[in-house]
Amino acid sequence: MKHATPHPSEETLVRAVDGELPPRGRAALEAHLATCEACEARMASIRSSAGAASAACLRNAERTAPALDEMRTRLRTSLADRSAALDRSWRFQAARRIARIPIAAVAAAALLLLASATALVRYEIEKRGPAARRAPIEAGALPIPALTPGATASVTAADLCAGRGPSKEDIAPAVRQAVLRDYGMEGLPDADYELDYLITPELGGSSDRRNLWPERYGARVWNARVKDELEGLLPTLVCRGAVDLADAQREIAANWIAAYQKYFHTDRPVIAEARAVRD
Amino acid sequence: MLPLNPESTLDLSLLSVESPAAATRAADQDVLLLFDRHAASLLRYVGSFGLRADEAEDVVQEVFLALFRHLLLDRSRRNLTGWLFQVSHNLALKQRKRIQRRVTTSWDEGVDQPVDPAPNPEAQLSQHERRQRLMPVIRALPPRDRRCLLLRAEGLRYRDIADTLGMSLGGVAKSLARSIARLVHVDRG
Numbered sequence: 001m002k003h004a005t006p007h008p009s010e011e012t013l014v015r016a017v018d019g020e021l022p023p024r025g026r027a028a029l030e031a032h033l034a035t036c037e038a039c040e041a042r043m044a045s046i047r048s049s050a051g052a053a054s055a056a057c058l059r060n061a062e063r064t065a066p067a068l069d070e071m072r073t074r075l076r077t078s079l080a081d082r083s084a085a086l087d088r089s090w091r092f093q094a095a096r097r098i099a100r101i102p103i104a105a106v107a108a109a110a111l112l113l114l115a116s117a118t119a120l121v122r123y124e125i126e127k128r129g130p131a132a133r134r135a136p137i138e139a140g141a142l143p144i145p146a147l148t149p150g151a152t153a154s155v156t157a158a159d160l161c162a163g164r165g166p167s168k169e170d171i172a173p174a175v176r177q178a179v180l181r182d183y184g185m186e187g188l189p190d191a192d193y194e195l196d197y198l199i200t201p202e203l204g205g206s207s208d209r210r211n212l213w214p215e216r217y218g219a220r221v222w223n224a225r226v227k228d229e230l231e232g233l234l235p236t237l238v239c240r241g242a243v244d245l246a247d248a249q250r251e252i253a254a255n256w257i258a259a260y261q262k263y264f265h266t267d268r269p270v271i272a273e274a275r276a277v278r279d
Numbered sequence: 280m281l282p283l284n285p286e287s288t289l290d291l292s293l294l295s296v297e298s299p300a301a302a303t304r305a306a307d308q309d310v311l312l313l314f315d316r317h318a319a320s321l322l323r324y325v326g327s328f329g330l331r332a333d334e335a336e337d338v339v340q341e342v343f344l345a346l347f348r349h350l351l352l353d354r355s356r357r358n359l360t361g362w363l364f365q366v367s368h369n370l371a372l373k374q375r376k377r378i379q380r381r382v383t384t385s386w387d388e389g390v391d392q393p394v395d396p397a398p399n400p401e402a403q404l405s406q407h408e409r410r411q412r413l414m415p416v417i418r419a420l421p422p423r424d425r426r427c428l429l430l431r432a433e434g435l436r437y438r439d440i441a442d443t444l445g446m447s448l449g450g451v452a453k454s455l456a457r458s459i460a461r462l463v464h465v466d467r468g
Contacts, residue, residue: 011456020437020452049466050459053417054432056410058323060417068318071336075314075343082347083303233316270312 005032007039010046017047027170047163141222142255143198143213147182150199150253151208161239166201171212179212194224198256199249200231203238222257226269230260237263306350313359314343320433321367327429328371334378338370345370361439364430368443409466416465420458427454 008016008029015021016029033040153166176195180186185193196215199205215224234252237243243263251259264270318339325335345366350356417425423444430440437451446454 009456010460011452014456014459015437015452018431018437018455045463045467046459049413049463050431052409052466053413053428053459053462055406056413056417057429057432059410060414068322071318071340072311072314075340076311078340078344079307079310079347082344083307086303086351087300264312266308266312270309 007036008032013039013043013046014050017043017050023170030170051163141215142257143215144183147179147210148198148213149210150249151206151211152199152204152249153206155204157238157245160202160204160235160245165204166206171195171207175207175209175212178209180214182209183214185214196224196227199253200235202231202235203248203252204245205249221269222260226260227256229270230256230263233263234259302351306347309350310343310347313346313363317360317363318343321363324364324429324433325367325371327426328375330371330374330378334374335371338367338374341370342367358439360435361442364433364435364439364443412465413462416461417458420461424454424458427451428458431455 005028012021012025012029016026021029033043155165159165177186179195193214195212197205197207198211198213201207205211215227230252234243234248238245238248248259251262260269261267321339321342322335325338326332328335330338342363346359346363349362417428420428423446426444427440427446430443435443437448437455440446441448441451444451
Protein backbone atom coordinates (compact mmCIF):
# COMPACT_ATOMS: atom_id res chain seq x y z
CA MET A 1 0.00 0.00 0.00
CA LYS A 2 1.25 3.44 -0.88
CA HIS A 3 1.24 6.02 1.86
CA ALA A 4 0.53 9.68 1.46
CA THR A 5 3.18 10.56 4.04
CA PRO A 6 6.64 9.06 4.69
CA HIS A 7 6.99 6.59 7.56
CA PRO A 8 7.76 8.29 10.87
CA SER A 9 11.23 7.91 12.36
CA GLU A 10 11.95 5.81 15.43
CA GLU A 11 12.41 9.03 17.35
CA THR A 12 9.01 10.36 16.34
CA LEU A 13 7.34 7.17 17.49
CA VAL A 14 9.17 7.17 20.83
CA ARG A 15 8.22 10.78 21.38
CA ALA A 16 4.63 9.99 20.51
CA VAL A 17 4.57 7.14 23.04
CA ASP A 18 5.94 9.53 25.66
CA GLY A 19 3.48 12.31 24.81
CA GLU A 20 6.35 14.56 23.77
CA LEU A 21 5.21 15.41 20.25
CA PRO A 22 3.88 18.90 19.54
CA PRO A 23 0.19 18.94 18.49
CA ARG A 24 0.97 19.36 14.81
CA GLY A 25 3.40 16.45 14.78
CA ARG A 26 0.87 14.35 16.62
CA ALA A 27 -1.83 15.13 14.11
CA ALA A 28 0.46 14.21 11.21
CA LEU A 29 1.40 10.96 12.94
CA GLU A 30 -2.24 10.07 13.66
CA ALA A 31 -3.01 10.61 9.99
CA HIS A 32 -0.19 8.32 8.95
CA LEU A 33 -1.03 5.61 11.48
CA ALA A 34 -4.62 5.55 10.27
CA THR A 35 -3.42 4.10 6.98
CA CYS A 36 -0.26 2.24 8.00
CA GLU A 37 -0.57 -0.94 10.00
CA ALA A 38 3.17 -1.52 9.98
CA CYS A 39 3.87 1.72 11.80
CA GLU A 40 1.00 1.06 14.15
CA ALA A 41 2.72 -2.22 15.02
CA ARG A 42 6.09 -0.50 15.38
CA MET A 43 4.59 1.93 17.83
CA ALA A 44 2.95 -0.89 19.80
CA SER A 45 6.24 -2.74 20.19
CA ILE A 46 8.01 0.45 21.24
CA ARG A 47 5.36 1.04 23.87
CA SER A 48 5.59 -2.53 25.09
CA SER A 49 9.40 -2.84 25.17
CA ALA A 50 9.93 0.61 26.66
CA GLY A 51 7.36 -0.20 29.33
CA ALA A 52 9.07 -3.48 30.15
CA ALA A 53 12.42 -1.68 30.29
CA SER A 54 11.02 0.91 32.72
CA ALA A 55 9.68 -1.84 34.93
CA ALA A 56 13.08 -3.55 34.82
CA CYS A 57 14.88 -0.31 35.72
CA LEU A 58 12.62 0.36 38.67
CA ARG A 59 12.78 -3.21 39.88
CA ASN A 60 16.53 -3.38 39.56
CA ALA A 61 16.84 -0.36 41.82
CA GLU A 62 14.32 -1.65 44.34
CA ARG A 63 16.93 -3.79 46.05
CA THR A 64 18.40 -0.64 47.58
CA ALA A 65 14.95 0.45 48.69
CA PRO A 66 15.48 1.41 52.30
CA ALA A 67 13.18 2.35 55.09
CA LEU A 68 11.47 5.42 53.70
CA ASP A 69 9.51 5.85 56.91
CA GLU A 70 12.68 6.05 58.91
CA MET A 71 14.09 8.64 56.53
CA ARG A 72 10.93 10.66 56.77
CA THR A 73 11.12 10.71 60.55
CA ARG A 74 14.74 11.78 60.37
CA LEU A 75 13.89 14.52 57.90
CA ARG A 76 11.06 15.76 60.08
CA THR A 77 13.34 16.00 63.07
CA SER A 78 15.97 17.88 61.09
CA LEU A 79 13.36 20.26 59.72
CA ALA A 80 11.92 20.92 63.16
CA ASP A 81 15.42 21.59 64.53
CA ARG A 82 16.21 23.96 61.73
CA SER A 83 12.89 25.77 61.98
CA ALA A 84 13.38 26.25 65.72
CA ALA A 85 16.93 27.49 65.24
CA LEU A 86 15.82 29.92 62.54
CA ASP A 87 13.04 31.16 64.71
CA ARG A 88 15.39 31.75 67.63
CA SER A 89 18.01 33.52 65.57
CA TRP A 90 15.43 35.64 63.82
CA ARG A 91 14.18 36.86 67.18
CA PHE A 92 17.75 37.41 68.30
CA GLN A 93 18.58 39.45 65.20
CA ALA A 94 15.44 41.51 65.51
CA ALA A 95 16.28 42.19 69.16
CA ARG A 96 19.83 43.12 68.27
CA ARG A 97 18.72 45.61 65.65
CA ILE A 98 16.68 47.42 68.27
CA ALA A 99 19.41 47.07 70.90
CA ARG A 100 21.77 49.13 68.78
CA ILE A 101 20.06 52.25 70.10
CA PRO A 102 22.84 53.86 72.18
CA ILE A 103 21.26 54.30 75.59
CA ALA A 104 21.41 51.03 77.46
CA ALA A 105 18.34 51.70 79.53
CA VAL A 106 16.24 52.45 76.48
CA ALA A 107 17.61 49.31 74.92
CA ALA A 108 16.58 47.22 77.88
CA ALA A 109 13.12 48.74 77.88
CA ALA A 110 12.87 48.22 74.15
CA LEU A 111 13.86 44.62 74.51
CA LEU A 112 11.13 44.07 77.03
CA LEU A 113 8.62 45.77 74.80
CA LEU A 114 9.82 43.80 71.81
CA ALA A 115 9.48 40.54 73.65
CA SER A 116 5.83 41.18 74.34
CA ALA A 117 5.28 42.63 70.87
CA THR A 118 6.85 39.58 69.25
CA ALA A 119 4.67 37.36 71.36
CA LEU A 120 1.62 39.32 70.25
CA VAL A 121 2.60 39.24 66.59
CA ARG A 122 3.32 35.54 66.80
CA TYR A 123 -0.03 35.00 68.42
CA GLU A 124 -1.70 36.94 65.63
CA ILE A 125 0.12 34.96 62.98
CA GLU A 126 -0.73 31.68 64.62
CA LYS A 127 -4.34 32.73 65.04
CA ARG A 128 -4.63 33.65 61.38
CA GLY A 129 -2.63 30.55 60.49
CA PRO A 130 -4.27 28.30 57.94
CA ALA A 131 -7.09 30.69 57.08
CA ALA A 132 -4.62 33.38 56.10
CA ARG A 133 -2.87 30.94 53.82
CA ARG A 134 -6.01 29.62 52.18
CA ALA A 135 -5.76 30.58 48.54
CA PRO A 136 -8.77 32.42 47.15
CA ILE A 137 -10.52 30.85 44.18
CA GLU A 138 -10.65 33.15 41.19
CA ALA A 139 -13.56 33.45 38.81
CA GLY A 140 -13.04 31.07 35.91
CA ALA A 141 -10.91 28.62 37.86
CA LEU A 142 -13.91 26.28 37.92
CA PRO A 143 -16.15 25.47 34.96
CA ILE A 144 -19.90 26.16 34.94
CA PRO A 145 -21.46 22.86 36.05
CA ALA A 146 -24.52 23.18 33.80
CA LEU A 147 -22.31 23.56 30.73
CA THR A 148 -19.48 21.25 31.78
CA PRO A 149 -20.73 18.44 34.00
CA GLY A 150 -17.90 16.15 32.84
CA ALA A 151 -18.17 13.10 30.58
CA THR A 152 -16.32 9.81 30.49
CA ALA A 153 -15.67 7.05 28.00
CA SER A 154 -16.75 3.59 29.18
CA VAL A 155 -13.41 2.27 30.32
CA THR A 156 -12.29 0.34 33.38
CA ALA A 157 -9.54 1.21 35.82
CA ALA A 158 -7.65 -1.87 34.61
CA ASP A 159 -7.68 -0.54 31.04
CA LEU A 160 -6.57 2.91 32.13
CA CYS A 161 -3.75 1.58 34.25
CA ALA A 162 -2.55 -0.59 31.39
CA GLY A 163 -2.39 2.52 29.20
CA ARG A 164 -5.49 1.61 27.19
CA GLY A 165 -7.50 4.69 28.07
CA PRO A 166 -8.95 7.25 25.68
CA SER A 167 -6.16 9.15 23.96
CA LYS A 168 -5.86 12.90 24.32
CA GLU A 169 -6.84 13.38 20.71
CA ASP A 170 -7.07 16.75 19.03
CA ILE A 171 -10.39 18.35 19.78
CA ALA A 172 -12.56 18.67 16.69
CA PRO A 173 -12.96 22.31 15.58
CA ALA A 174 -16.75 22.02 15.74
CA VAL A 175 -16.62 20.86 19.35
CA ARG A 176 -14.16 23.61 20.21
CA GLN A 177 -16.45 26.22 18.67
CA ALA A 178 -19.47 24.84 20.50
CA VAL A 179 -17.71 24.99 23.87
CA LEU A 180 -16.48 28.53 23.29
CA ARG A 181 -20.00 29.56 22.23
CA ASP A 182 -21.41 28.00 25.41
CA TYR A 183 -19.06 30.12 27.46
CA GLY A 184 -19.49 33.25 25.34
CA MET A 185 -15.77 33.28 24.70
CA GLU A 186 -15.62 33.03 20.91
CA GLY A 187 -14.05 36.46 20.61
CA LEU A 188 -11.24 35.75 23.06
CA PRO A 189 -7.68 35.43 21.70
CA ASP A 190 -6.34 31.86 21.79
CA ALA A 191 -3.50 32.96 24.02
CA ASP A 192 -5.87 33.82 26.86
CA TYR A 193 -7.18 30.36 27.60
CA GLU A 194 -6.65 26.65 27.21
CA LEU A 195 -9.43 24.31 26.23
CA ASP A 196 -9.06 21.85 29.08
CA TYR A 197 -10.55 18.50 29.92
CA LEU A 198 -12.50 18.58 33.16
CA ILE A 199 -12.06 14.84 33.71
CA THR A 200 -8.63 14.11 32.34
CA PRO A 201 -8.33 11.29 29.74
CA GLU A 202 -6.01 9.52 32.20
CA LEU A 203 -9.12 9.10 34.36
CA GLY A 204 -11.28 8.08 31.41
CA GLY A 205 -12.53 11.57 30.51
CA SER A 206 -13.75 11.90 26.92
CA SER A 207 -13.33 14.63 24.29
CA ASP A 208 -17.02 15.40 24.61
CA ARG A 209 -18.39 18.94 24.64
CA ARG A 210 -19.64 18.36 28.19
CA ASN A 211 -16.13 17.51 29.38
CA LEU A 212 -14.33 20.56 27.97
CA TRP A 213 -14.12 24.10 29.15
CA PRO A 214 -12.01 27.14 28.36
CA GLU A 215 -9.71 27.51 31.34
CA ARG A 216 -8.41 31.05 31.50
CA TYR A 217 -4.72 31.58 32.00
CA GLY A 218 -5.72 34.63 34.01
CA ALA A 219 -6.28 32.40 37.06
CA ARG A 220 -3.10 32.95 39.00
CA VAL A 221 -3.46 30.56 41.90
CA TRP A 222 -5.79 27.76 40.92
CA ASN A 223 -4.61 27.51 37.35
CA ALA A 224 -4.18 24.79 34.74
CA ARG A 225 -0.76 23.84 36.03
CA VAL A 226 -2.09 23.19 39.51
CA LYS A 227 -4.80 21.07 37.99
CA ASP A 228 -2.07 19.13 36.14
CA GLU A 229 -0.62 18.23 39.54
CA LEU A 230 -3.93 16.69 40.56
CA GLU A 231 -4.16 14.93 37.20
CA GLY A 232 -0.78 13.42 37.92
CA LEU A 233 -1.74 12.22 41.37
CA LEU A 234 -5.27 10.86 40.92
CA PRO A 235 -4.53 8.23 38.23
CA THR A 236 -1.65 7.00 40.39
CA LEU A 237 -3.95 6.63 43.36
CA VAL A 238 -6.56 4.87 41.22
CA CYS A 239 -4.01 2.42 39.80
CA ARG A 240 -2.65 1.75 43.25
CA GLY A 241 -6.19 0.89 44.33
CA ALA A 242 -6.26 3.69 46.88
CA VAL A 243 -9.15 5.51 45.20
CA ASP A 244 -12.06 4.13 43.24
CA LEU A 245 -12.09 5.28 39.59
CA ALA A 246 -15.73 6.37 39.76
CA ASP A 247 -15.03 8.40 42.91
CA ALA A 248 -12.04 10.07 41.31
CA GLN A 249 -14.10 10.96 38.22
CA ARG A 250 -16.95 12.29 40.33
CA GLU A 251 -14.73 14.37 42.57
CA ILE A 252 -12.66 15.97 39.85
CA ALA A 253 -15.83 16.78 37.90
CA ALA A 254 -17.71 18.19 40.89
CA ASN A 255 -14.97 20.56 42.05
CA TRP A 256 -11.39 19.90 41.08
CA ILE A 257 -10.09 22.45 43.58
CA ALA A 258 -11.84 20.70 46.46
CA ALA A 259 -10.41 17.39 45.18
CA TYR A 260 -6.96 18.93 45.08
CA GLN A 261 -7.31 20.19 48.61
CA LYS A 262 -8.49 16.79 49.75
CA TYR A 263 -5.82 14.67 48.10
CA PHE A 264 -2.90 16.98 48.70
CA HIS A 265 -4.08 17.72 52.25
CA THR A 266 -3.67 21.43 51.75
CA ASP A 267 -5.66 24.63 51.40
CA ARG A 268 -3.50 26.14 48.72
CA PRO A 269 -1.52 24.77 45.78
CA VAL A 270 1.51 22.78 46.90
CA ILE A 271 3.52 24.01 44.01
CA ALA A 272 2.70 27.69 44.14
CA GLU A 273 3.57 28.08 40.47
CA ALA A 274 1.03 30.81 40.22
CA ARG A 275 3.19 33.06 42.29
CA ALA A 276 6.12 32.64 39.96
CA VAL A 277 4.93 32.94 36.40
CA ARG A 278 2.31 32.41 33.84
CA ASP A 279 3.45 31.23 30.50
CA MET B 280 25.00 14.29 57.84
CA LEU B 281 27.28 14.66 54.87
CA PRO B 282 29.14 17.92 54.41
CA LEU B 283 27.83 18.21 50.89
CA ASN B 284 26.40 21.63 50.59
CA PRO B 285 28.53 24.65 51.41
CA GLU B 286 25.40 26.69 51.81
CA SER B 287 24.42 24.98 55.02
CA THR B 288 23.73 28.06 57.09
CA LEU B 289 21.10 30.42 55.98
CA ASP B 290 21.60 34.15 55.61
CA LEU B 291 18.60 35.44 57.47
CA SER B 292 18.69 38.83 55.83
CA LEU B 293 17.51 37.07 52.67
CA LEU B 294 14.50 35.67 54.41
CA SER B 295 11.20 37.41 54.11
CA VAL B 296 10.90 38.32 57.75
CA GLU B 297 7.36 39.54 58.19
CA SER B 298 6.34 36.15 59.52
CA PRO B 299 9.25 33.74 59.76
CA ALA B 300 7.34 31.29 61.91
CA ALA B 301 4.60 30.94 59.31
CA ALA B 302 7.16 30.77 56.51
CA THR B 303 9.15 27.97 58.08
CA ARG B 304 5.99 26.04 58.93
CA ALA B 305 4.77 26.29 55.34
CA ALA B 306 8.16 25.25 54.00
CA ASP B 307 8.24 22.32 56.42
CA GLN B 308 4.93 21.04 55.15
CA ASP B 309 5.84 21.44 51.51
CA VAL B 310 9.13 19.62 51.99
CA LEU B 311 7.39 16.65 53.62
CA LEU B 312 4.74 16.53 50.91
CA LEU B 313 7.38 16.52 48.21
CA PHE B 314 9.31 13.91 50.14
CA ASP B 315 6.28 11.62 50.11
CA ARG B 316 5.90 12.04 46.41
CA HIS B 317 9.48 11.84 45.20
CA ALA B 318 11.76 10.26 47.81
CA ALA B 319 11.47 6.71 46.44
CA SER B 320 12.28 7.85 42.90
CA LEU B 321 15.18 9.99 44.03
CA LEU B 322 16.62 7.13 46.07
CA ARG B 323 16.52 4.87 43.05
CA TYR B 324 18.14 7.53 40.93
CA VAL B 325 20.86 8.38 43.44
CA GLY B 326 21.46 4.65 43.94
CA SER B 327 22.21 4.32 40.25
CA PHE B 328 25.41 6.30 40.87
CA GLY B 329 26.74 3.33 42.77
CA LEU B 330 26.40 4.68 46.28
CA ARG B 331 25.75 2.35 49.18
CA ALA B 332 22.20 2.38 50.50
CA ASP B 333 23.12 4.45 53.55
CA GLU B 334 25.05 6.93 51.41
CA ALA B 335 22.16 7.28 49.01
CA GLU B 336 19.85 7.92 51.96
CA ASP B 337 22.15 10.64 53.24
CA VAL B 338 22.28 12.28 49.84
CA VAL B 339 18.50 12.28 49.50
CA GLN B 340 18.18 13.65 53.02
CA GLU B 341 20.55 16.44 52.06
CA VAL B 342 18.52 17.15 48.93
CA PHE B 343 15.37 17.74 50.96
CA LEU B 344 17.17 19.98 53.44
CA ALA B 345 18.43 21.97 50.45
CA LEU B 346 14.83 22.12 49.26
CA PHE B 347 13.82 23.55 52.63
CA ARG B 348 16.37 26.34 52.22
CA HIS B 349 15.31 26.86 48.63
CA LEU B 350 11.66 27.27 49.63
CA LEU B 351 12.47 29.53 52.57
CA LEU B 352 14.48 31.85 50.39
CA ASP B 353 11.42 32.01 48.21
CA ARG B 354 13.30 31.00 45.14
CA SER B 355 11.41 29.77 42.13
CA ARG B 356 8.77 27.18 42.87
CA ARG B 357 8.44 26.32 39.25
CA ASN B 358 9.03 22.73 38.43
CA LEU B 359 10.25 21.47 41.76
CA THR B 360 10.34 17.90 40.44
CA GLY B 361 13.02 18.87 37.93
CA TRP B 362 14.82 20.83 40.62
CA LEU B 363 14.89 17.79 42.94
CA PHE B 364 16.36 15.52 40.29
CA GLN B 365 18.98 18.08 39.30
CA VAL B 366 20.13 18.63 42.87
CA SER B 367 20.13 14.87 43.49
CA HIS B 368 22.23 14.35 40.41
CA ASN B 369 24.78 16.96 41.51
CA LEU B 370 24.99 15.83 45.11
CA ALA B 371 25.28 12.18 44.09
CA LEU B 372 28.19 13.03 41.80
CA LYS B 373 29.89 15.02 44.56
CA GLN B 374 29.43 12.22 47.03
CA ARG B 375 30.81 9.68 44.62
CA LYS B 376 33.85 11.84 44.03
CA ARG B 377 34.28 12.24 47.75
CA ILE B 378 34.34 8.55 48.52
CA GLN B 379 36.82 7.98 45.70
CA ARG B 380 36.24 4.33 45.39
CA ARG B 381 35.47 2.28 42.40
CA VAL B 382 31.82 1.68 42.80
CA THR B 383 30.02 -1.41 41.79
CA THR B 384 26.36 -0.98 41.33
CA SER B 385 23.44 -3.22 40.74
CA TRP B 386 23.80 -1.94 37.20
CA ASP B 387 27.23 -3.51 36.88
CA GLU B 388 26.45 -6.87 38.36
CA GLY B 389 25.13 -9.64 36.25
CA VAL B 390 22.52 -10.79 38.72
CA ASP B 391 18.87 -10.09 38.89
CA GLN B 392 16.31 -10.32 41.64
CA PRO B 393 14.80 -13.72 42.32
CA VAL B 394 11.32 -14.39 41.01
CA ASP B 395 8.56 -13.16 43.28
CA PRO B 396 6.11 -15.63 44.67
CA ALA B 397 2.94 -14.66 42.86
CA PRO B 398 -0.50 -16.05 42.09
CA ASN B 399 0.36 -16.62 38.46
CA PRO B 400 3.78 -18.23 38.28
CA GLU B 401 3.68 -18.59 34.51
CA ALA B 402 3.17 -14.90 33.81
CA GLN B 403 5.72 -14.14 36.48
CA LEU B 404 8.25 -16.36 34.83
CA SER B 405 7.81 -14.84 31.40
CA GLN B 406 8.13 -11.39 32.96
CA HIS B 407 11.29 -12.59 34.60
CA GLU B 408 12.63 -13.92 31.31
CA ARG B 409 11.83 -10.67 29.59
CA ARG B 410 13.70 -8.77 32.25
CA GLN B 411 16.64 -11.12 31.87
CA ARG B 412 16.67 -10.29 28.19
CA LEU B 413 16.43 -6.53 28.66
CA MET B 414 18.70 -5.93 31.64
CA PRO B 415 21.96 -6.74 29.83
CA VAL B 416 21.00 -4.24 27.13
CA ILE B 417 20.28 -1.57 29.72
CA ARG B 418 23.51 -2.31 31.56
CA ALA B 419 25.51 -2.11 28.35
CA LEU B 420 24.22 1.35 27.43
CA PRO B 421 26.62 4.28 27.73
CA PRO B 422 26.08 5.92 31.15
CA ARG B 423 24.35 8.97 29.78
CA ASP B 424 21.90 6.94 27.68
CA ARG B 425 21.21 4.75 30.68
CA ARG B 426 20.51 7.78 32.87
CA CYS B 427 18.05 9.10 30.29
CA LEU B 428 16.27 5.77 30.38
CA LEU B 429 16.22 5.67 34.20
CA LEU B 430 14.83 9.18 34.46
CA ARG B 431 12.22 8.33 31.86
CA ALA B 432 11.28 5.29 33.93
CA GLU B 433 10.82 7.63 36.90
CA GLY B 434 8.26 9.49 34.84
CA LEU B 435 10.23 12.67 34.11
CA ARG B 436 9.38 14.79 31.09
CA TYR B 437 12.07 15.26 28.45
CA ARG B 438 12.59 18.87 29.57
CA ASP B 439 13.44 17.72 33.12
CA ILE B 440 15.69 14.92 31.90
CA ALA B 441 17.53 17.44 29.71
CA ASP B 442 17.99 19.84 32.63
CA THR B 443 19.10 17.13 35.02
CA LEU B 444 21.73 15.75 32.68
CA GLY B 445 22.72 19.03 31.06
CA MET B 446 21.61 17.88 27.62
CA SER B 447 19.50 19.46 24.93
CA LEU B 448 15.90 18.44 24.46
CA GLY B 449 16.72 16.94 21.08
CA GLY B 450 19.65 15.09 22.64
CA VAL B 451 17.33 13.41 25.11
CA ALA B 452 14.88 12.37 22.40
CA LYS B 453 17.70 10.93 20.27
CA SER B 454 19.26 9.10 23.19
CA LEU B 455 15.95 7.52 24.17
CA ALA B 456 15.10 6.59 20.59
CA ARG B 457 18.49 4.91 20.24
CA SER B 458 18.21 2.94 23.48
CA ILE B 459 14.61 1.95 22.93
CA ALA B 460 15.35 0.79 19.38
CA ARG B 461 17.94 -1.60 20.84
CA LEU B 462 15.53 -2.78 23.49
CA VAL B 463 12.79 -3.43 20.95
CA HIS B 464 15.24 -5.38 18.82
CA VAL B 465 16.33 -7.64 21.68
CA ASP B 466 12.86 -7.91 23.14
CA ARG B 467 11.56 -9.27 19.86
CA GLY B 468 14.00 -12.16 20.39
